[in-house]
Structure formats: C-alpha cells, structure tokens
Amino acid sequence: MPPWSAALALILAMLALLCRLRPWLRSPWGRTVGERTLPGAQNRDDEEEADGGGPADQFSDGRESLPGGCSLVCKPSALAQCLLRALRRSAALEPGPRSWLSGPHLQTLCHFVLPVAPGPELAREYLQLADDGLVALDWVVGPCVRGRRITSAGSLPAVLLVIPNAWGRLTRNVLGLCLLALERGYYPVIFHRRGHHGCPLVSPRLQPFGDPSDLKEAVTYIRFRHPAAPLFLVSEGSGSALLLSYLGECGSSSYVTGAACISPVLRCREWFEAGLPWPYERGFLLHQKIALSRYATALEDTVDTSRLFRSRSLREFEEALFCHTKSFPISWDTYWDRNDPLRDVDEAAVPVLCICSADDPVCGPPDRTLTTELFHSNPYFFLLLSRHGGHCGFLRQEPLPAWSHEVILESFRALNEFFRTEERMKGLSRRRASFLGGRRRWGALQRREASSSSNLEEIFSWKRSYTR
DSSP states (O other), rough: OOHHHHHHHHHHHHHHHHHHOOTTTTTTSSSSOOOOTTOOOOTTTHHHHHTOOOOOOHHHHEEEOOOGGGGEEEEHHHHHHHHHHHHHEEEEEEEOOOOEEEEHHHHHHHHTTTTOSSEEEEEEEEEEEEOOOOOEEEEEEEEETTOOOSSSSSSOOOOOOOOOOOTTTOOOOHHHHHHHHEEEEEEEEEEEOTTTTTOOOSSOOOOTOOOOOHHHHHHHHHHHHSSSSOOOEEEEGGHHHHHHHHHHHHGGGGSSSSSHHHOOOOOOHHHHHOOHHHHHHHHHHHHHHHHHHHHHHTTTTTTTTTHHOOOOSSHHHHHHIIBBBBSSOOOOHHHHHHOOTTTTTGGGSSSSEEEEETOTTTTHHHHHOOOOOHHOOOEEEEEEESSTTTTOOOOOSSSSHHHHHHHHHHHHHHHHHHHHHHHHHHHHHHHHHHHHHHHHHHHHHHHHHHHHHHHHHHHHHHHHHHHH
C-alpha cells in the first residue's frame, strides 16, 4: 500500500473516531453524526420495525416489505413481482446478530479506508479510444473456485461489468463482489477511467462526471469479445452517474440485460452544492488531489492547476477541472445539463436495482436525496431501501460478503430467468399463431376450392341444360 494511502486511512480513521466521541457534532443534513434515524423519526424507529414498515414515511405508497426491515419501492408490474419473489426468498436479507460494524460510519470507513486484502487475480487490458485516450479493463481470472456455479442452466456465462466510484479508488467491496461473481459463474471485469487506478493519462482529457462516451467504447469491445453472453452492469457510489448516463443515452441499444447501483448518487448537482460531512469531503478531495498530482504538468495546458489544487470542496475541484478550463470554459449550469445522470432516464430500457441505506452518511437521508417519483413511475427502476448499511457498506460478520452483493447476483439470476421465460412464451405464441394461421389458411383454401368446384358444377349443368 502506498504511503499516501496509509496516511489517508489514518486521517479518516481519526476523524471518524472524533465523530463517534462527539455526538453533539451536527452534520449538514440537520441530524447528529452517529444517529441512524431520519429527522423527526427518532422515536418511531422501533414502532416501524414492529409494523414492518420502511425507513421513510415518504415511501409508504408503492412499497413492499422485505425481510430485515428492508422495503422495495417500485411501480407494480410482472417484472416487479418476479423481483419481489426473489428478494423475499433471499437469505441475505434475513436479519443476523448485530456486530460492531452496525454503525453507518464504521460501515462506510471499513469499506473505503481499510487496505484491500489479498484479492482476485486480475488480467489488465488497455483499450485505446477514438481520441487516442486509454481506459483500463481488469478481467478477474482467479483464483479458480471449485464447485463454480453457472448463472443459468443452458446459457453462456454472463459478463459482469463493475464501475467503481468516481474518485477512482478500488475498494474492498468491489473486489469482494468480483470474487463472489466469479464463484457464481460470471466473467467479472472492472472498468477504470482515464488516469484512475494505474491507467496512464496519455492525453490531457479526463472523463466528466456523467459522460458515458468512454464506457460506450468499452461495452462495444466487451460485446466483441463475448458476443453471445448476457451483460450486467454494477456501479458503486458516485459511479452510478456513469451507469445511468449510459443507459439513458443508449436506451434499448445498450446491450445490457440488467443493472444495479450500490448507494447511488441520483441528485448529483445538489449533492455537490450541499457538500458532504467534512471528514468525507476532505478525504475524497485529498484522494483526488493526490491521484492527479502526478499529471499536474500534463494538465497545465488545459486546466488551471494552481486553482485546482487550492480547491477546498468537491464542487470547487469539479469546477476547476471541467468548467474553468483554458480551452473551452463552460458554466456550472451547462456542465450539469450535459452530465446530469437523470437527463435521459426516461429512455432507459433496462431493469435497474438501486440499493440504498437510510443511514447513508455520504449521500444523506433518502427523503432529500432520492427521486421517489422515478421509482413510482418508471417500471424499470427499483429501490431496495434498508435501515442500516452506511455508504456502499452493507457489511456482515466475516467471512460473509456484503449482503448487497448476494442480493444483486440473486436479482440478476431472477431477471435472466424472467426474460428467458418471456422469450419462451413469445416463441410459443408465435408458433401457435403460425399454426393457427396455417389452419385458417388451409380452411380458407378448402372453402375456396369447394366454392370453385360448386361454381363449375353449376356452370356445367347450365351448359348441359342449355345444349339440350
């Protein structure tokens, strides 16, 4: 682990400890750091658990209760019923014994800060883009697991494309998801943006927050390598902006069977403008500055690097990097008109499962950060809302993986079976229609032949009687 990573981990751990020891410290969302309930609902948490309700009163309509105090918010449909049945059968949602990892800050910091354990074996490929830039694809090739299961009987192994957070940090949970997916019979591959996680920045251009152009080329290449395999997408945290932008821009031509977002950031502009609690704001900002410091000389021609590295918030950093450029400066409003992940969300034609927590310390409370109308009106979007889990945490006692990983893979399996059943039903209906159409055509032909023969007999009889 690099020295700067250890220093960053130590700083965030000390800040988290300070937050735990000072319960009177207030967060930007009007609640005490360390509390796991929503504003105005501190005394109703136990009552809601007894009633089987979800974390927020806003989701009372169109909400289905699940084990473990979770709720599924969606628009009623056949696909929603299929997913609901799969989630209710899932053992991952069953409540287990509470551990020392139950707090939202511990869940989040263990996910982001702790060093990555010996993870899977990765085979890296660099993909040269149309503008000569580079992105990296890390294919998970090992360790080989005995008793490896297949995603669905009689089909090719599916490809699981994982999009990490927008800061470029490869976390423990991402690698854990890839290992679990490899065991379940998937081909996991991790997408790294330009200049992220060891991918060289060969051109002075970075990928904006919600620009899916590089991801489109990566998906095209994956489809070239595995043309007949189903493709599933999973994003972590702020990486959801890239996934949702891709699905919205591509629509029904995305080549994706299903997608999932772990702790997605949906209202991105408001999220940047409101700011994060200062331990997370400083930690994420420091990580980005350290990652881009190696490219400071290369970026001087396009970016005001002095302003970039003097920025004190994530918004200032984003503005200096993509808005106040030397070549094509744009306004903050124009930037989000082009990069808002929900700008084309109505065009998305792929089922998307969003897993969120009511005690997320990074995104904030769900009644302020989640677009409820999206899940109530769009039949392709499903919200799995839990009481606890932090930001991208959802951890359980070791050695069990995060329960969000289990839920995602089980939902993908249910989606795959649902679509295969739909295809079989369509095939049967087409064959039945073809058969009935053939019978109708044959009956009509017989009737035409019978009518034509009767006409001939009438004509022949008339001619015979006439000639007599």
